Amino acid sequence: MEIISSRRWIGEAAHAFQLTRMLIGRGHKVILVSKKGWEVSARAREQGIEPIELAMNGRFNISDNFSDISKLVGILRKEQVDVIHCHRGHDHWLSVAAVKISGKKIPIVRTRHVNVPVRTHFFNRWLYYNTNKVICVSAHIKEGYLKTGIVTEDKLSLVYTGADLSEFDFKRDGVGIREEFGIAADSPVIGIVGRIAPIKGHKYLINALPEIKKKYPDAKLIFPGDVRDEETDAKLKNIIKDLGLQKDVIFPGYRRDVADIAACFDVSVIASKGSEGSSRACYEYMAMKKPIVATRVGIIPELIEDGVSGIIIPPKSSDAMAKAVIELLGDRKFAGEMGERAYSMLVEKFNARNWLENTEKVLGEDAKG
Numbered sequence: 001m002e003i004i005s006s007r008r009w010i011g012e013a014a015h016a017f018q019l020t021r022m023l024i025g026r027g028h029k030v031i032l033v034s035k036k037g038w039e040v041s042a043r044a045r046e047q048g049i050e051p052i053e054l055a056m057n058g059r060f061n062i063s064d065n066f067s068d069i070s071k072l073v074g075i076l077r078k079e080q081v082d083v084i085h086c087h088r089g090h091d092h093w094l095s096v097a098a099v100k101i102s103g104k105k106i107p108i109v110r111t112r113h114v115n116v117p118v119r120t121h122f123f124n125r126w127l128y129y130n131t132n133k134v135i136c137v138s139a140h141i142k143e144g145y146l147k148t149g150i151v152t153e154d155k156l157s158l159v160y161t162g163a164d165l166s167e168f169d170f171k172r173d174g175v176g177i178r179e180e181f182g183i184a185a186d187s188p189v190i191g192i193v194g195r196i197a198p199i200k201g202h203k204y205l206i207n208a209l210p211e212i213k214k215k216y217p218d219a220k221l222i223f224p225g226d227v228r229d230e231e232t233d234a235k236l237k238n239i240i241k242d243l244g245l246q247k248d249v250i251f252p253g254y255r256r257d258v259a260d261i262a263a264c265f266d267v268s269v270i271a272s273k274g275s276e277g278s279s280r281a282c283y284e285y286m287a288m289k290k291p292i293v294a295t296r297v298g299i300i301p302e303l304i305e306d307g308v309s310g311i312i313i314p315p316k317s318s319d320a321m322a323k324a325v326i327e328l329l330g331d332r333k334f335a336g337e338m339g340e341r342a343y344s345m346l347v348e349k350f351n352a353r354n355w356l357e358n359t360e361k362v363l364g365e366d367a368k369g
Contacts, residue, residue, distance in 0.1 A: 003033040005056040005091040072098035107132040107367035114277040137278040138299035159358040162350035168287035174264025187218040191265040201271030208322035226254035270294035286346040291335035293324040309342040
């Protein structure tokens with residue numbers, strides 16, 4: 001069973017959905033449990049996977065929680081579930097509660113996708129005591145668990161997510177996207193893929209653009225991603241207005257054709273001031289052979305070798321960002337070589353097969369052992 005309580009199409013949701021598809025492709029029977037009426041359910045049905053939907057409306061919604069646990073208990077008693085794989089706090093505790101009530105001895109595996117330290121209060125200690133294995137998608141996250149002492153090291157497994165190369169074609173030229181947004185073929189395009197939220201650091205790239213435009217006057221920014229709150233949206237647009245960049249920064253909103261949009265990037269950026277627990281965007285850039293400028297946060301130093309497969313800069317530094325982008329735009333051969341090396345690293349180490357096989361091992365023999 002794969003269970004994911006996310007409403008939006010964020011890293012955890014994409015991870016659970018893609019893993020479900022790959023496990024089914026390997027011949028496993030997978031029950032996908034998702035939040036009713038939201039993106040994971042919609043995408044699952046498009047792929048011919050019928051999810052079981054729960055309300056999953058928050059820890060303190062007693063009636064919904066009772067109903068969700070009852071449904072899970074019914075599934076566990078009816079189906080031959082070998083292991084439950086959960087991805088977020090809410091679906092984690094629902095799973096533990098359902099297993100306890102069902103009377104079944106079903107292993108529970110939690111994948112941790114974020115860098116936020118796990119709190120060590122009594123409830124979490126109980127939760128992790130009743131969890132058989134914890135998959136960490138980065139060494140950074142694993143180190144965080146070890147520092148808290150909430151789980152012993154033998155319960156922790158490091159499994160990098162990677163990217164399914166069949167979903168990305170680095171030969172795409174991005175011409176159609178440039179035409180859609182009225183960008184000239186020779187205008188440099190710099191982009192960030194990801195939700196529009198303060199943690200993602202879009203403002204630092206916006207503030208870097210005036211310096212970039214001194215060297216490349218036609219440079220444009222593209223930020224595909226959904227806006228999480230109107231305040232953030234307003235603040236970014238005020239910065240853009242104050243800098244006179246209204247014609248140079250494009251917000252396409254939430255898009256499913258992220259690979260097509262990334263194809264038109266001359267430089268791909270991760271500007272986060274935190275977060276990047278698994279950095280799906282970084283994997284996607286690597287799959288598209290894009291030169292990457294990324295801040296030194298989360299998993300980034302594990303994925304990128306500075307100066308070899310990308311350029312790593314300090315977070316919150318528009319000056320460093322401008323310098324790195326200008327360097328890559330000024331030496332396209334060097335930038336292309338970086339993209340090639342990043343792609344090679346993805347193929348060798350962070351590919352979907354490794355992700356799937358390592359996850360299968362944890363969900364199977366490790367969880368039961």
